[in-house]
Amino acid sequence: MRLLKTYIHPSINIEQGRQFSRPTARAIAFKQQHILLMYTQRYDDFSLPGGGIDSHESIEQGLIRELSEETGAQNIKVCSEFGLYEEYRPWYKDDFDIIHIKSYCYVCEINEQLGQAQLEHYEQQNGMQAKWVNIFEAIAHNERTLANSDKQGLSIIRETFLLKEIAKQFF
Template sequence: MKLLSTIYRDKNVNSEGKTFLREAVRGIILREKKLLMIYSTVNGDYKFPGGGIDLGESHHEALRREISEECGAEMRLVTGKFGQIIEYAHAIEDSFDTYKQNSYYYFCEINGDFGALNLEDYEEELGFLPKWVSVETALRRNKEVLANPNPAPRWTKREVFILEHILSRKPFT
């Protein structure tokens, strides 16, 4: 998959040190010129549905599970690859120097509407809700969150990059 960007969340990250690696998938789901995104009622930001790949899961299996958990929707199919983002940060795990996350973005389609969500505790605490939103609205809101003096969620910078990339490519027109 094409590497779109490498993002350093923290300053002075030792990207060559002992690394904790997290592999993740994200879904880009378009319908009538709107994206299905996860909105945080606490932070006011938008993120793409997705998350970590469990041991033994394929990318598509993880994407199907994450879309079901976060959106209450059934993924019908993956229609294409969009690109990859690599993020580095200081590791919070004692035995590691570096946290590295590979996020793989895929175009997907879902069946029907939303059903029951199956959120993790932190997702419930952040008030995650699936919402259809225009690329421009999600991008504007995420930029506002980044400009706020309060710390933005760790994914906001990554999602701004992807939203800008989608807007420049206009895959929905």
């Protein structure tokens, strides 16, 4: 899979500190001029649906599971690779200092109508919900959050970059 970008958070030195890797899968699904995204109220941002791949899963299996759980997507078909976004950022628990996240992004086809999402407790607490959004409106929204909000999460840099890359290729 082609590497789209490697991002290193400015507060860390990847040569120092204990780090671990976390493979993740992220879905790109379209409905006419809209893309399926997760809106997170806590951070006031949009992100691609997806998440961590369990140790017994392939990347595609993890992608399908995460997309279904987060959005209620049905009849998921993984169509093509889009790219890999790799990042190193601070970890918040005592066991490690740095997390190395590899986000494998795939274009998918799904039914337009979404079923019932099965969000994890922390996702519910963060106010996450799936939405079909105009990609340019989502990019502008995330850029406003980056510029003006103190409640932004660490993933907004990745997500805004990915949305811009998707817009360049598909819109």
